Amino acid sequence: MENQLAGRGTLLRDRVFMWLLFLSLAIGVLTLAILLIYVTVKGWPRLDIRLFTNMPSVRDAENAGAQSAITGTIWVISFTALIALPTGVLAALHLEEFAKPGSRFQRFIEINIQNLAAVPSIVYGILGLAVFARALALGQSVITASLTLALLVLPVIIISTREALRAVPRNIRDGSLALGATEWQTAYRQTLPAAIPGIATGTILALSRAIGEAAPLLLLGAVSFITFNPDGVLSGYTTLPIQIFNWTKESREEFQVLAAATIVVLLLLLLAMNFVAIWIRNRTQKRW
Amino acid sequence: MNKDAEIAMHLDHSLSSRGAVIPLEVSNPVFTLDDVSIFYGDYEAIRNVTLPIGKNEITAFIGPSGCGKSTLLRSFNRMNDLILGSHLKGVVAYHGTDIYGPDVDPIEVRRKVGMVFQKPNVFPKSIYENVAYGPKVNGVKGNLDDVVEECLTRAALWGEVKDDLKKSAYALSGGQQQRLVIARCIAVKPEVILMDEPCASLDPIATAKIEDLMVELANDYTIVIVTHNMQQAARVSDRTAFFTAELDENEVRHGRLIEFGRTRELFSSPGDSRTEDYISGRFG
Numbered sequence: 001m002e003n004q005l006a007g008r009g010t011l012l013r014d015r016v017f018m019w020l021l022f023l024s025l026a027i028g029v030l031t032l033a034i035l036l037i038y039v040t041v042k043g044w045p046r047l048d049i050r051l052f053t054n055m056p057s058v059r060d061a062e063n064a065g066a067q068s069a070i071t072g073t074i075w076v077i078s079f080t081a082l083i084a085l086p087t088g089v090l091a092a093l094h095l096e097e098f099a100k101p102g103s104r105f106q107r108f109i110e111i112n113i114q115n116l117a118a119v120p121s122i123v124y125g126i127l128g129l130a131v132f133a134r135a136l137a138l139g140q141s142v143i144t145a146s147l148t149l150a151l152l153v154l155p156v157i158i159i160s161t162r163e164a165l166r167a168v169p170r171n172i173r174d175g176s177l178a179l180g181a182t183e184w185q186t187a188y189r190q191t192l193p194a195a196i197p198g199i200a201t202g203t204i205l206a207l208s209r210a211i212g213e214a215a216p217l218l219l220l221g222a223v224s225f226i227t228f229n230p231d232g233v234l235s236g237y238t239t240l241p242i243q244i245f246n247w248t249k250e251s252r253e254e255f256q257v258l259a260a261a262t263i264v265v266l267l268l269l270l271l272a273m274n275f276v277a278i279w280i281r282n283r284t285q286k287r288w
Numbered sequence: 289m290n291k292d293a294e295i296a297m298h299l300d301h302s303l304s305s306r307g308a309v310i311p312l313e314v315s316n317p318v319f320t321l322d323d324v325s326i327f328y329g330d331y332e333a334i335r336n337v338t339l340p341i342g343k344n345e346i347t348a349f350i351g352p353s354g355c356g357k358s359t360l361l362r363s364f365n366r367m368n369d370l371i372l373g374s375h376l377k378g379v380v381a382y383h384g385t386d387i388y389g390p391d392v393d394p395i396e397v398r399r400k401v402g403m404v405f406q407k408p409n410v411f412p413k414s415i416y417e418n419v420a421y422g423p424k425v426n427g428v429k430g431n432l433d434d435v436v437e438e439c440l441t442r443a444a445l446w447g448e449v450k451d452d453l454k455k456s457a458y459a460l461s462g463g464q465q466q467r468l469v470i471a472r473c474i475a476v477k478p479e480v481i482l483m484d485e486p487c488a489s490l491d492p493i494a495t496a497k498i499e500d501l502m503v504e505l506a507n508d509y510t511i512v513i514v515t516h517n518m519q520q521a522a523r524v525s526d527r528t529a530f531f532t533a534e535l536d537e538n539e540v541r542h543g544r545l546i547e548f549g550r551t552r553e554l555f556s557s558p559g560d561s562r563t564e565d566y567i568s569g570r571f572g
Contacts, residue, residue, distance in 0.1 A: 101372065171409035175469070178367060179476050180399035181425040189425065194412050 036267065043260030051261055055227040056243055061254030066262045069243035071229040072142070073269070076239055077211050079146030080153065085203055087150070088157030089192075095158070096165040097187045117155035124152045125216030133220055140221040143233040148216050153206040160202020164195035197284035204277040208270050214241035240266045314340040314527075318480055318510045319364060324378035326359050326368065333359045334543035335536075337378075339529060341480075346502060346511045348521035348551065351531035352566065356543025357514050360531075361482050364512065365401035366394040399426060402478035406485040408465035410457035410472075415440075415449050418457045418468055422476035435475055443471035444501050463494025470501065474509070481505065483513040487520065499524050518555075518567055525551045530563045 040047075054065025099106045128148030138144045168191050176186040217239060225246070226238040238246075240262060247259035319341035326334050334356030341347050341364075349357040359368065366387060368374045379386050387397050411418050419439050420432040428435075436453070440446040445467040449460070457468055466486055473481055483502070487495040502511055502524050515521050521528050529548040533541045547554060547563045558564040
């Protein structure tokens, strides 16, 4: 008896398409892998404790480290988070829970936020230079950098917070309101807590973008050598991307090695932040 | 439950001008609806409803999908306010006060008139916190252990969860979740409980438990229930309102109240042929 269920075999077209998909994936993954391996191999001789204990130098490559850049990055990114997180979350809460949907004002704000997310970071640098460094006379300080980077990540935080709030089911809000809760009680006791996982992941990803930014900080004047750790928000600073930039400008090979080692530190920091974001997301799976 | 005798019920069998068989009075109404129409934008979802809701009774709203019965239910605690573009004409009076009046705070209305939804909408919190939420947002301070125990007991859930109060409410089954929602609702001490198809997502055993609970709760609360299940209406309710969607002179569909009466009478001898067709399964 003839087998009526025999397939037609995998078509050539299907196989080509599958390989195309795989190739696209491979380009991304391989590039990252090669980059990681290259910098790790290159930076390996200097990937040691000196990087964390010593201050930068452009003369003494043997004893140069990146301590001030590491502490500077932590200072700058902490204040960026401190400024951008509450502002962004409250702005998103207003847009999502309190603003009249579809009003002209809301549409205007919405379009602006989406456009702001696409503005090149160098433009934020110009803004920071004009407003914070010059007009507010904050100069070349940690707070100038934090304020500028906060503006840079604010649209991303607002957009991801809105997504997270929108994912909270309508019937949770209805349940709360039907018990005689006010809209404000409903927002801060139900909607906001339920959205925290989404807000946390969005914020961490936004901050990991900020941590790797060099362009706006260069414009803010963070090019000078800093061989001390920040001791306050008005203190001078340097950050890892700036330090990497400075060393790659040097002609001596030892500094290229130093730069590669510092890149590894920066990449590890970024991977760690992304890992925390994934961990938060998995730990607090959607429960509805 | 208040039974028969002292409640004077006069059905207007002469059919009013609106074509609805409506009662003249219920002895002790909690709500009185007078010529209520509810709109979503320009669309009139339900038109010209006049209806009393008797105290400590279970009133069932039945009718085919799209007849506006859930819309009407949501007007009793102003939940329709939350839908953009909705508005109401006529008077929804709660003990004589128009709840859509200028001096009425919808939040106060919702404290007096609780609601249980179609899908159990427990909060992503512990069982304890679900019940304690209502008193907390209403400004009750201090230890709520007694309130939580009392409400869970009233909702026939205490025995099943007393050792798991700290567990997430999502760990409960659908039927348990719905009873938790009822416990959460009575923790605010409302006078009226609105139920919008509370058993729609439950299996028959869980449904039977909720029905028993409704009959039990009617001793202390006034219950209005929307249901697609006619047997359920017949089993638990004291009065039934039958709605249907009809085309008006402009060929636009509107929900209408067709008949309202004692459940037993409405099911055994409906006064309107449309009611008879619906309850005998000929349409809907």
